[in-house]
Amino acid sequence: MEILNLSIKEIHKGLIEKKFSAKEVVEVFLERIERQNSKLNAFLEVFSKEAKEEAEKIDKAILSGEKISLLGGIPCAIKDNILVKGKRCTAGSKILENYIATYDATVVKKLKKEGAIILGKTNMDEFAMGSSGEHSAFGETKNPNNLEYVPGGSSSGSAAAVSAKMCVFALGSDTGGSVRQPASFCGIVGLKPTYGAVSRFGLIAMASSLDQIGLFARNVEDTEIVFLAIKGKDKRDATSWEKEEEKEIPPTKMRIGIPRECFGQGIQKEVIEGFKEAVFLLEKEKIQIEEIEIPSLQYGVACYYIVMPSEVSSNLARYDGIKYGKSREEAENLMELYCKTRAEFLGEEVKRRIMLGTYCLSAGYYEAYYLRAQKVRTKIANDFKETFQKVDLILTSTSPTLSFKFKEKLEDPLSMYMADYLTVPVNLAGLPAISLPFKEINNLPFGVQAIAPPFCEKKLFNFGKFFEKLC
Amino acid sequence: MLKREEVKHVAKLARIELSEKEIQKMQKELAKILDYVEQLKEVDIENLEPTTHSTLIKNVFRKDTPLIYQESEKLIEVAPQKEERFIKTKPVLK
Numbered sequence: 001m002e003i004l005n006l007s008i009k010e011i012h013k014g015l016i017e018k019k020f021s022a023k024e025v026v027e028v029f030l031e032r033i034e035r036q037n038s039k040l041n042a043f044l045e046v047f048s049k050e051a052k053e054e055a056e057k058i059d060k061a062i063l064s065g066e067k068i069s070l071l072g073g074i075p076c077a078i079k080d081n082i083l084v085k086g087k088r089c090t091a092g093s094k095i096l097e098n099y100i101a102t103y104d105a106t107v108v109k110k111l112k113k114e115g116a117i118i119l120g121k122t123n124m125d126e127f128a129m130g131s132s133g134e135h136s137a138f139g140e141t142k143n144p145n146n147l148e149y150v151p152g153g154s155s156s157g158s159a160a161a162v163s164a165k166m167c168v169f170a171l172g173s174d175t176g177g178s179v180r181q182p183a184s185f186c187g188i189v190g191l192k193p194t195y196g197a198v199s200r201f202g203l204i205a206m207a208s209s210l211d212q213i214g215l216f217a218r219n220v221e222d223t224e225i226v227f228l229a230i231k232g233k234d235k236r237d238a239t240s241w242e243k244e245e246e247k248e249i250p251p252t253k254m255r256i257g258i259p260r261e262c263f264g265q266g267i268q269k270e271v272i273e274g275f276k277e278a279v280f281l282l283e284k285e286k287i288q289i290e291e292i293e294i295p296s297l298q299y300g301v302a303c304y305y306i307v308m309p310s311e312v313s314s315n316l317a318r319y320d321g322i323k324y325g326k327s328r329e330e331a332e333n334l335m336e337l338y339c340k341t342r343a344e345f346l347g348e349e350v351k352r353r354i355m356l357g358t359y360c361l362s363a364g365y366y367e368a369y370y371l372r373a374q375k376v377r378t379k380i381a382n383d384f385k386e387t388f389q390k391v392d393l394i395l396t397s398t399s400p401t402l403s404f405k406f407k408e409k410l411e412d413p414l415s416m417y418m419a420d421y422l423t424v425p426v427n428l429a430g431l432p433a434i435s436l437p438f439k440e441i442n443n444l445p446f447g448v449q450a451i452a453p454p455f456c457e458k459k460l461f462n463f464g465k466f467f468e469k470l471c
Numbered sequence: 472m473l474k475r476e477e478v479k480h481v482a483k484l485a486r487i488e489l490s491e492k493e494i495q496k497m498q499k500e501l502a503k504i505l506d507y508v509e510q511l512k513e514v515d516i517e518n519l520e521p522t523t524h525s526t527l528i529k530n531v532f533r534k535d536t537p538l539i540y541q542e543s544e545k546l547i548e549v550a551p552q553k554e555e556r557f558i559k560t561k562p563v564l565k
Contacts, residue, residue: 102545195525209524238531239524302508313485320486322560327551334561335486343488351487355478355497356504358485369508374521376514381522414503430525 003028004165008222011168012070015062022058022073026051026117029075033119033166040142042160044080045088046120051075054117061115070225072115077161077170080121081128081204082213084108091204092124092136092154095325095345105202106237107171107213107230114229119167122157126347127316128178128206130154131419134410135349145187145445149403152182152419155216159186162216169217169226175206176304177399177423179214180435180449184398187437187445189223189464190216192423194454195430196241198227199234207311208239210304210427220464223434227457243455249392251466254459256282257292257391264298266421268401274446275397278438281470282395290391296380300425303380305417306360306373307428313357316350352413381429388453393463396422398435398449402442426451434460436467473498473505 003025006014014020030048037043058073078084081091083101085108090096104112111118125135133141133156141156143149144164151160155172159182162170172179174192183190192214203213213230217223233242258279263272283289321327321341328344331337346354360369387394400421409416426433431454435447448467452459478497482489489497540546552559 098549100545100549102542102549196528209522235533239526239528241526241528296514299511299514302511305504306508306511317486321551322558324549325551329552331561334563337561338486339483339488342486346487351489351493352497352500354485354487355481356501359481359501359505362481362484371521372511372516373508374523375516375519376511377522377525378519379514379516381525382519413500414507417504428522428525 004032007219008070008074008168008225011074012072015058015068015073018062022055022062022117023052025073026055026075026119029119029167032164036144036164036166039147040144040160040164041139042122042141042157042164042166043077043120044090044123044138044157047087047118051117051119058115058117069114071111071229073117074169075117075119075167076111077119077122077158077167078108079124079155079158079170079172081124081173082108082171083202084118084121087121089121089204090138091128092126092138093345093347093350094137095319095341097137097326099325103202106199106234108202110230122155122161122170124157125154126350127204128154128173128175129312129349129353131177131181131416132404132406132409133157133182134406135347137347140406143186143403146403146443148405149444150185150406152185152399152403154178155182158216159183159188159190162186162218163188169215169222171213171215173203173206174212174214174427175210176308176420176427179216180423180433180447181399181419183216183435184437184447185403185445187440187447188216188218189220189437190214190435191223191227191457191460192426192433193227193231193457194432195427196239197231197432197455197457199232199237199240201234201236205315207308208315209311210308212427220436220461220468223464224461245456245458248458248462251463252285252287254392254463255288255290255390257290257387257394259292259294259297259394259396261294261297262396262422266400266418267397270402270441271397271400271446274439274441275448278448279395285470292387292391292394294383294387296376296383297425299376300380300428301417301421303373303376303428304420304424305356306369307377309353309357310360310370311357313354313361316354319346349413377428380425384425384429384431392452393459394451396449396451398422398447402444402446422449430454432457432460434464436464438471473502
């Protein structure tokens with residue numbers, strides 16, 4: 001039995017039946033990290049000592065006959081924009097290179113309480129801005145499936161770590177597709193919960209009306225277990241919320257909507273072919289498939305690239321060289337301190353988005369850009385709501401393209417932004433969605449995305465479990 | 472292309488010093504993105520309210536009770552410049 005390949009429930013069973021100890025499990029994964037990380041650059045920091053100590057505590061608990069939770073002793077990784085007390089939290093940026101978190105994010109607190117073992121912090125595009133992992137200030141992460149290709153982003157390290165079996169699951173964040181797209185590129189499951197379903201207290205803010213903590217795992221069952229552990233209302237995040245799902249539908253009774261836009265302009269030929277195959281598989285199982293049209297989907301990227309940078313420009317104003325982080329202390333005056341600090345320690349993509357957002361919010365442009373985008377956002381949300389009157393789930397390919405080579409899109413920001421084409425509308429509408437690995441095309445993983453109405457994650461899991469059996 | 476002066480003005484608002492090369496690049500790149508988002512003009516937004524948050528929650532109230540934060544020393548510790556228990560900065564008033 002290879003521990004690296006086990007699911008959460010299988011590890012749990014092995015632990016309580018004393019087939020192996022939590023320390024052994026942790027050591028197997030640490031050794032894997034040791035061997036893989038120099039070529040993948042998925043982890044920015046590994047907590048070997050603490051991880052082993054925590055595992056020993058779990059082993060003691062088991063020996064003394066205590067009941068441990070499903071996540072007790074399960075090794076995981078945390079994206080480096082989520083705070084772990086006493087540890088560096090860089091968000092992939094030079095400006096936070098020396099920043100030490102003074103508290104645990106709520107999700108981290110919850111995982112620790114369950115006994116999950118945090119192996120380390122994972123690499124990411126700076127401040128979660130990027131779709132390839134190339135925008136990290138600490139070097140790019142490689143795709144474990146093919147080292148010449150990007151792992152996707154911005155949760156590049158978390159996706160690569162789970163895909164390369166360096167941990168059982170990993171937390172990420174998804175503002176426009178930053179969990180689902182890398183999950184698709186790396187051949188694993190990626191969940192973006194409903195806006196508000198998981199507390200964001202302790203997540204470094206990028207675009208607050210869109211940000212959501214999500215997670216990666218290698219199967220749907222594991223994904224569900226972790227989601228149930230981290231979800232829930234938190235008094236420290238006023239946007240967090242809890243709601244019972246209305247009714248459960250068995251996957252075979254679900255009506256699945258396929259937007260015509262999935263076969264249209266901007267979608268790579270191979271992706272269309274792969275997606276058709278997935279739909280065909282479902283039809284063979286007599287699942288009710290309905291072709292639908294969501295015309296406002298095509299405006300998602302344009303809408304997103306106004307709303308998101310506007311919020312970014314405001315949220316990132318806090319990196320001023322005064323309260324924390326790096327600083328150009330030799331500046332002559334306050335203005336110079338701000339401008340020089342931000343010039344030196346923020347990366348190119350981050351500067352571009354701050355500039356874009358500042359432009360959109362500046363005097364004379366607010367109505368033409370920001371206000372209009374917010375109204376288009378309402379239209380997109382309304383269109384989804386209407387569609388869910390007719391279908392239970394919407395299915396698309398996760399990304400309009402397969403993974404691409406390093407540097408392929410780096411010099412053309414707009415083409416990089418188009419990687420979010422099928423994922424951003426979901427964030428704009430605040431819906432839950434899951435990326436499920438389907439197959440490999442030209443040796444590159446390819447995933448499909450299922451989208452559900454708000455707080456209907458259970459539908460995604462039920463469908464996901466059904467779908468993964470077909471693959 | 473955005474005007475050079477326009478980019479410089481926005482950079483000042485954003486508190487980012489840009490090199491000559493960066494200004495030229497931003498002139499082109501920002502214009503390209505702004506051109507792309509022009510398509511939002513095709514959408515009929517008549518009678519639509521703006522969405523600020525994609526949640527149905529309205530106001531979330533709580534009692535305004537002060538709590539003592541145990542780790543305040545550490546918050547001060549991470550500041551780049553400090554003096555005793557104060558975070559230090561350049562003069563605000565001349």
